[in-house]
């Protein structure tokens with residue numbers, strides 16, 4: 001099943017070794033940049049930039065707003081690898097393929113993963129431009145068997161049935177809030193539950209109401225599959241959602257979800273998001 005749906009351990013290892021052979025640093029930190037949030041990668045010092053199309057075995061990024069490059073360097077002195085552009089289920093890859101870079105992170109020595117995304121707000125207390133520290137997720141595609149760990153389990157990555165009740169590291173969530181307070185960002189910081197759908201169509205009104213009723217604060221099309229794979233192989237995870245738009249919750253609303261609004265809000269808050277992440281990184285104790 002591996003060759004049909006995903007990548008084997010050996011294929012991931014080939015890619016990791018190929019990257020390490022040219023990387024200026026051995027990364028301890030992996031960052032995945034969401035839509036419109038790729039600017040974080042520009043903050044890395046002593047960069048080596050590699051296009052996904054040049055990396056053996058790597059999937060290719062197809063989404064506008066995602067650059068499709070891997071950037072190595074140091075962020076606040078910490079050795080780092082950054083994905084500028086991620087892979088989504090709606091691009092047509094198997095879900096196992098979309099998460100292959102996370103396993104490559106692990107095989108390069110990454111121990112902590114920071115993920116960002118753009119998401120629609122479901123919680124009525126949220127405002128466009130808020131940053132939500134993800135404390136939990138609802139994996140809707142997973143309910144139907146679309147989980148990145150489906151298929152033969154390779155014990156070299158992790159156990160067959162990994163725990164997810166502690167997926168989002170408590171200490172790193174606290175760090176996010178503490179750093180936000182220091183930067184005077186508390187006025188737009190939130191915490192909550194992120195729900196994922198396959199996309200690419202946005203939600204109907206009934207679907208938004210259902211997700212809210214289930215306990216979700218935000219909805220998006222990414223991150224959860226990466227978190228599951230990162231936790232499976234024992235990496236620490238912290239994830240931040242930029243609320244780029246309010247999900248439409250009633251039929252009278254004139255509003256329509258669209259990708260342009262997502263990217264515009266990204267621009268509005270991108271610098272603060274970058275500052276938040278880089279300051280968190282400067283405070284992280286890495287081995």
Ligand code: 6GU
Nearest residue numbers: 118119120219220221257
């Ligand atoms: Cl409203 N929905 C989904 N599924 N993803 C989004 C979004 C909404 N806004 C940004 N990303």
